[in-house]
Amino acid sequence: MKYYVNTKARDDGTHVMHSEACQFLPNADKRKAVGDYANCDTGLTHAREEFDGAQPCGTCCSDCSD
Numbered sequence: 001m002k003y004y005v006n007t008k009a010r011d012d013g014t015h016v017m018h019s020e021a022c023q024f025l026p027n028a029d030k031r032k033a034v035g036d037y038a039n040c041d042t043g044l045t046h047a048r049e050e051f052d053g054a055q056p057c058g059t060c061c062s063d064c065s066d
Helices: 040-050
Strands: 002-006 016-019 031-036
Touching: 002 040, 016 040, 031 040
Parallel strands: none
Antiparallel strands: 002 016, 002 031
């Protein structure tokens, strides 16, 4: 599955990671590709390397252990 991080932070300063199939996936100009991973946890680890405090989307990444 491919994962993306919203480049626009939420009000609390966090960035949300989404899967490619998410209904809330930001437009291409407001997201950055994290990579293609077998599971959400691996994607989140890589997302946090660039976006400190990245959080999984509650809709598409609810299986993340966060």
